[in-house]
Amino acid sequence: MMQNWMDALLSGLATFNRFLVVAEVISAASLLMYSLTFNLRDRVARSWNVLLAAVAIVSLCDVASGLAQSDAAAEVWVRLQWLGIALIPGATLHLSDALLATTGQPSRGRRRWAVRGTYAAGVLAAALAWTSDFLVGRVVRNTAIVRMTAGPLFAWFTAAFAVLAVWSLVNAGRAYLRCLTPTTRRRMGYLLLALPVILLGVFPYLLLTSGDELRVNPLFFWLVATASNLLLTAALVLGAYCVGFFGAPQPDRVVKSRLLQWILRGPVVAWAVVAAYVFVNWLERRFGIDGMLWLPVAMVGVLLLAQFTITVVRLPLERWLFYGGSADRYDVQRVQHLSERLLTAADLRQFLESVLAASCDTLRIASGFVMQVGERGAELQVQVGPQQPPAAAAAAEARAALDNGTAAGYQPANAHGIFHWGEYWLLPLRELNMEEDAADAPPELLGMLGLHVGLAPQAPEDAVLATLLVLASRAAEALQDRRRQQQLFQSLDVLVPQVENIQRLRAAAAYDGAAALASGRLIDNPDVFQWVKDALVHYWGGPKLTSNPLLALRVVKQAIQGDENPAEALRGVLRDAIEYVRPAGQRKYTGDWLLYNILDLRFLQRRKSSEVARQLSVSEADLFRKQRVAVEQVARKIAEMEAHVPDQPVAAVEH
Known part of the structure; x- marks a missing residue:
């Protein structure tokens, strides 16, 4: 009886261990995709990506070798696994060097060359493992694990692995000591804890043993293997959490929320589905259930349940974890509510269509329109029925009449402010809830509601008029809310670039505060080239211009002159910088004019790259290389212009 329980326990541990190895593959691959998506430019993140890729290779080959049907296939996967194992020391040293550089102690050349040499040695070790038996020997396979015997050079590899691991951890420790703020020190400490777990978790320690551990003490073997894989998965997630903040211009809460959503929607759901698959297979082997029947049921059920659970708990979990103070929660909730209740142009048209249809139904008519009055005059928003709305000139006259309250051809239909104009009744849509200081001024005209009633309409009943006035007030309220929302967005267009600049300074100053905050040179910012390129791509309008961080310069x-739009001012600065690149004299299509011609044709004239390449007699590849040089020239000129602007302009004083 006791033996049966032990066999069941060992079988369960072996199954759970296989699940953990698959979870490692899922975690490493998913976190690698996350880092490649959101944090590719930072040096720390790039070195972390190499480490994640190496761990993913090790875990994937481990899974594949266990599923291989023959010893030859298993040997292929085990030897391929050494590509990841051999690259991990170099990736770890690379990461530690990037951490030191980020905290203000860049390499003077020795660490950089050591990283390159370690990568080269790793590639050589992987080649030896793939092509010969010098590093690893033959494959030993039993029912549970696949391992290899150690080759004559494995002891040297182990020594080098240990030395590089210690060196990397020492560098990471030095970076930890250079962190000054509690937050950065805590995150660097987490990373310092994760690195040794990753190094120990991927090292092929079975090659150092006789290989009889599974037979002599199987319970101890599976407990150690399970603990190792659990810790490795946790270390990958912890390391990704810490690295996600390096170079991220977004606030910490945004980075945390984004990573949490990624982990919940990706690895956690995948873990749950794989767990269901492994569990059903285990039940089939142990108790003989029908796996073909229950496997799809379990996997689909777990998938749906996981998505439902994440949808329910994600927002409360984010508020609890990432927004500590009540004031922060309130501010974030207001922004979230704004995005959820945003009145878009399509929403406005849909609402006005409903109001117009209800108005026509009230009067038992078929046609009508709603126009919005703005800086560009009266613009048609919605219309119903076969009758065409008035032309632009007639609409302008109608607006003037409604503004003045009376005009030739416009007669009040009744005492409620409804005007009779030709075959239409016009209901002015005016501003509601005016401020007290503007109570004496007439309400501003926001739009007009036109109803086609014919040349001789019958006088409507009081109840019908009351309904029309209520509907008109609803339409006016929607137009007023839309206008206020647009005014809010205009304020945000100015505010957002400034906030983004502060967030970038905050992110840069987190680990190297003095250098980041004291540096006032725009050209030192690694993102300035991309900002200038984005602004040039959307030179004639677009979000990359209107929301560009350069607006804060x-x-x-x-x-900015008078009521000029900030985006127009940025366009003028770009134009001045492009003119700086222009050589003296009459324009030509020669080599010294190449950079200016590229800027003019590609961005100012918005010509296609293939067309520009033909006109300038260069290949497209050469065009893109020269285009980068041209954009860099523009960025340098803008940085020079920024450096010559005083921080606080002094007003002129008349004497």
């Missing part, structure tokens, strides 16, 4: 603010 002093030179752009100085260029």
